[in-house]
Amino acid sequence: MRIDQLDVVLRARSGWEAVELGTALVRRHARAIWLPWVLLGLPVFAVVNALAWWADAFGLAWLLMWWLKPLFERLALYVISRGVFGDAPTPWQALRAQRHWGWSGFWGYLGWRRFSPLRALMLPVNLLEGSSPELRGARRRAIAGGAFGHAVLLTLTCMMFELVLVVGCIATIFMFIPFELLSDSWRAAWAMVRTDTPAWAKLGFNLACWLAAALIGPFHVGAGFGLYLNRRTEMEAWDVEIAFRRLRDRLQQAAPLLVLALVLGWPGGTLHAQQAHGVDELAAQDAHADTDPNADANADANADADADAEDEDAEAEDAADEPALTYDNDPANRPESVFGTASVDTAGFRQAVQRAYEDPLQSPTRTVVRWEPSRKDAADKDKKKAGDADADKGNARPKGPVLPAQIAEWVLWGLVGLLLLALVATAPRWLRWLRGTGTRRRAPPTAVVEDDIRVPDEVPPDAAARARTLWQQGRPRQALALLYRASVESMTERTQTALPPGATEAQCLRASRRMPDEADRTLFARIVRVWQYAAYAGRLPDDAEFDALASTLQQQFRWRA
Structure with a gap:
C-alpha cells in the first residue's frame, strides 16, 4: 500500500475518532458514493419489487433488498479506498469497476457472513488486501482484535438510525392529518395493516426501508474503513514510517551539503x-x-x-x-x-x-615502511609527567580532552544565571505568595454598555448626509445602521423584490444577486460586511473609510446630497 500518498493525517486515534475519520471521508466523496448507489439500487429495487408483486410476496421484497445490501456497500468502499489516496473515481468509473473488482473475497458476505456485526470492518480485509483465502482468517482476527467492540456498537447504531428513519417516514403521513381525525385515521390504518394491506402501502414501506439503508449505509462503510485504517496504523506503525520517509527525503536533499561540511570541518582531515x-x-x-x-x-x-x-x-x-x-x-x-618413491632424474x-x-613476478617480496603517529608513546609520556607531578598524592590523573567538559560547565553556569535572573525578575509575583499575602483579587465586573440603535421607519432621501451627522455626534452604530437600511431599500427597488419582515443579512445578499449591475452587487456586499463587523464583532471603520463608503453609496445608489 502506498502509505506515503495517503490524503489523511495518520496517527494513533481512539476508536470513535477513527469512526469520525471514516464519516468525514464519506462526506468528502458524497457525490461519487451516493450517485452510483442510487443508479444501481433503483433498478434492483424495481426488479425485486416487481417480482415480489408478481409472486404476491411483498413482505419478502424488503428482506431481499436488505440481504443484497453488501452489493451496494462495495461501491462506497471502492470510492473511499481510492479517494483516501487522492484518486477519487467518478460515479461512472465506480460503476464500471464493479464488474471485475473484489469478487474473490466477497461472496461470503452474501452467505454465511451476512449476519456478522463486523462486516464494515472486515470488508476492507477481503476486498482491498488481496491476501490468499487461507491467510484471510488470521488477518481478520488480527484486525478485529482491537476494534471488536467499536465495530459491533457501530453496526447497532446504524441499525437504530435506519429504524428511526423508517418510523419517521411512516409517522410523517399522520402529521398531515387533522388532530380531531387522528384517532380515527390511526384505527383505520391499523385495521388495514392487520387485515389486507394494499400493494401501494407495502411498496411505500419497502421504499422507506431502501431509502433509509441508502442514506445510512455509506456512513456505516466509511466508519468501518476508518476503524480498519486505525488498526493498521496501530499494528504496522504507519505514522512512524511516514515520518521516517519524510525525514529521509529531507536528508537526501541536504546530503551533499552535509558531506561537504564533514569533509571541510573534520578535525583530523x-x-x-x-x-x-x-x-x-x-x-x-x-x-x-x-x-x-x-x-x-x-x-x-x-x-x-x-x-x-x-x-x-x-x-x-x-x-x-x-x-x-x-x-x-x-x-x-x-x-x-x-x-614419490619412483626413481626419476629430477635435474x-x-x-x-x-x-x-x-623470477620476480612469481615471488614479489618487498619491504614496506609505514609512518604511524606514536600516540601510545605520547600518552605514556603524559602519564609519566603527571605521575611525577602527583607523586606525593600517589595517583596520576590522566589528561584528556577538557574543552568539551569546559564548554558543558560554562553552559550549565549560564543556565543557572538565567534562572536566577528569571527569579529576580518575577519576584514581585511570587514573593507575596511566600509571605502569605497572595490573595487573588477579583477584578470588578465592567458595566455592560448597551447602544440602542434606532432607525427611522422611513429612510430619509439624504441618508448619506444624515449618517455623517450621526457619525460626527459619536453614534457610529446608528450611522452604519442607517446606511445599511438605505442600501437594502435601494437594492429592493432595483431588483423589484419584497423582503420578508425581519430579513437577515444572508437573505438580503441572496436577493442582491438579482441586481443587473456588478458594481451594485459588489457595493451592497461591502456595506453588509461593514455592518456585520460593526454589529456583531465591534469592529468599526475609521473616519476616512466611513466617509469613502458613504460617498460611494450616495453616488452609486443616487441618493440626494
Missing part, C-alpha cells in the same frame, strides 16, 4: 591528508626500488641499520627476521614430495623450479 601523501611517496619509492637491480642490497643494508637504530618498528623487524622462501628451504620442492625439474623462484 589535514593530518590524514598529509599521512596519505607520505604513504603515496613511500609507495613510489618502493616501486622505484623494485626496478633498480642494486635496490635489494641497498634495502637490506638500510633495513639492518634502521633495525639497529629504531626498535619501535615491530613490523619491519618481523619482516627482517622471517626467512625468505626459496627453492632450497621449501619442503614442497623435495623429490619425494613431487615424484631438469630442479632447474625449472629454481628459475621460477628467481
Whole structure:
C-alpha cells in the first residue's frame, strides 16, 4: 500500500475518532458514493419489487433488498479506498469497476457472513488486501482484535438510525392529518395493516426501508474503513514510517551539503591528508626500488641499520627476521614430495623450479615502511609527567580532552544565571505568595454598555448626509445602521423584490444577486460586511473609510446630497 500518498493525517486515534475519520471521508466523496448507489439500487429495487408483486410476496421484497445490501456497500468502499489516496473515481468509473473488482473475497458476505456485526470492518480485509483465502482468517482476527467492540456498537447504531428513519417516514403521513381525525385515521390504518394491506402501502414501506439503508449505509462503510485504517496504523506503525520517509527525503536533499561540511570541518582531515601523501611517496619509492637491480642490497643494508637504530618498528623487524622462501628451504620442492618413491632424474625439474623462484613476478617480496603517529608513546609520556607531578598524592590523573567538559560547565553556569535572573525578575509575583499575602483579587465586573440603535421607519432621501451627522455626534452604530437600511431599500427597488419582515443579512445578499449591475452587487456586499463587523464583532471603520463608503453609496445608489 502506498502509505506515503495517503490524503489523511495518520496517527494513533481512539476508536470513535477513527469512526469520525471514516464519516468525514464519506462526506468528502458524497457525490461519487451516493450517485452510483442510487443508479444501481433503483433498478434492483424495481426488479425485486416487481417480482415480489408478481409472486404476491411483498413482505419478502424488503428482506431481499436488505440481504443484497453488501452489493451496494462495495461501491462506497471502492470510492473511499481510492479517494483516501487522492484518486477519487467518478460515479461512472465506480460503476464500471464493479464488474471485475473484489469478487474473490466477497461472496461470503452474501452467505454465511451476512449476519456478522463486523462486516464494515472486515470488508476492507477481503476486498482491498488481496491476501490468499487461507491467510484471510488470521488477518481478520488480527484486525478485529482491537476494534471488536467499536465495530459491533457501530453496526447497532446504524441499525437504530435506519429504524428511526423508517418510523419517521411512516409517522410523517399522520402529521398531515387533522388532530380531531387522528384517532380515527390511526384505527383505520391499523385495521388495514392487520387485515389486507394494499400493494401501494407495502411498496411505500419497502421504499422507506431502501431509502433509509441508502442514506445510512455509506456512513456505516466509511466508519468501518476508518476503524480498519486505525488498526493498521496501530499494528504496522504507519505514522512512524511516514515520518521516517519524510525525514529521509529531507536528508537526501541536504546530503551533499552535509558531506561537504564533514569533509571541510573534520578535525583530523589535514593530518590524514598529509599521512596519505607520505604513504603515496613511500609507495613510489618502493616501486622505484623494485626496478633498480642494486635496490635489494641497498634495502637490506638500510633495513639492518634502521633495525639497529629504531626498535619501535615491530613490523619491519618481523619482516627482517622471517626467512625468505626459496627453492632450497621449501619442503614442497623435495623429490619425494613431487615424484614419490619412483626413481626419476629430477635435474631438469630442479632447474625449472629454481628459475621460477628467481623470477620476480612469481615471488614479489618487498619491504614496506609505514609512518604511524606514536600516540601510545605520547600518552605514556603524559602519564609519566603527571605521575611525577602527583607523586606525593600517589595517583596520576590522566589528561584528556577538557574543552568539551569546559564548554558543558560554562553552559550549565549560564543556565543557572538565567534562572536566577528569571527569579529576580518575577519576584514581585511570587514573593507575596511566600509571605502569605497572595490573595487573588477579583477584578470588578465592567458595566455592560448597551447602544440602542434606532432607525427611522422611513429612510430619509439624504441618508448619506444624515449618517455623517450621526457619525460626527459619536453614534457610529446608528450611522452604519442607517446606511445599511438605505442600501437594502435601494437594492429592493432595483431588483423589484419584497423582503420578508425581519430579513437577515444572508437573505438580503441572496436577493442582491438579482441586481443587473456588478458594481451594485459588489457595493451592497461591502456595506453588509461593514455592518456585520460593526454589529456583531465591534469592529468599526475609521473616519476616512466611513466617509469613502458613504460617498460611494450616495453616488452609486443616487441618493440626494
